[in-house]
Amino acid sequence: MSKWTERMTDLIKSVGGFAKANKPVAEAFHTLETATRADGILDAKTHELIALAVAVTTRCDGCITAHAAAAKKAGASKAEISAALGTAIALNAGAAYVYSARALEAFEEL
Template sequence: MLIDTDDYAPKLKQAIGELGAAAPATLAGFQALDGAAARSGTLDAKTRELIALAVAVTTRCDGCIALHSAAAAKAGASRDEVAQALSVAIALNAGAALVYSARALDAFGQQSG
């Protein structure tokens, strides 16, 4: 096990609570944004959590992975569905690296000549 999410998630929630106590407007703004995404009504909870989990991987957010993997399981996602969503995240990251590599090469070309 790379990260014990059963141990990590409660500690993360506590730390976020402490941050919220120090910066309540910031936490309230985040909660409003998160709540609005959950109330979209078009996508079911399982689909939203699969998307969130894939995005969590692309943004390299351990806390998001811990929380959204639990939410995906609670919403009924299967291991195969999670693996397929993560496959999309992997492909997107590779695609983003390709696009930004082209941009970097272009930027280098602008500097050298």
């Protein structure tokens, strides 16, 4: 079994355990996730490409696991995944650039 397949199995177990321990929060999270798809403006593939790029920028292995699988299921190609991840890389670089300016401002003010 590959490490990502194993991670998916572990993720399902762990979130299932959390759902039993804190049902209201688990239900609220599920409602929030469902609400992101409710209006149908984004098709499933686009939704998952965005989610995967965000998962990378937030460094969430569980999110990467779930959304990579969902993107594949929604028909995303490797080229589409790579393009979305390229956007995530650029965004992280941009955020570091902006926050570097903020760090210099803080240094100068303090």
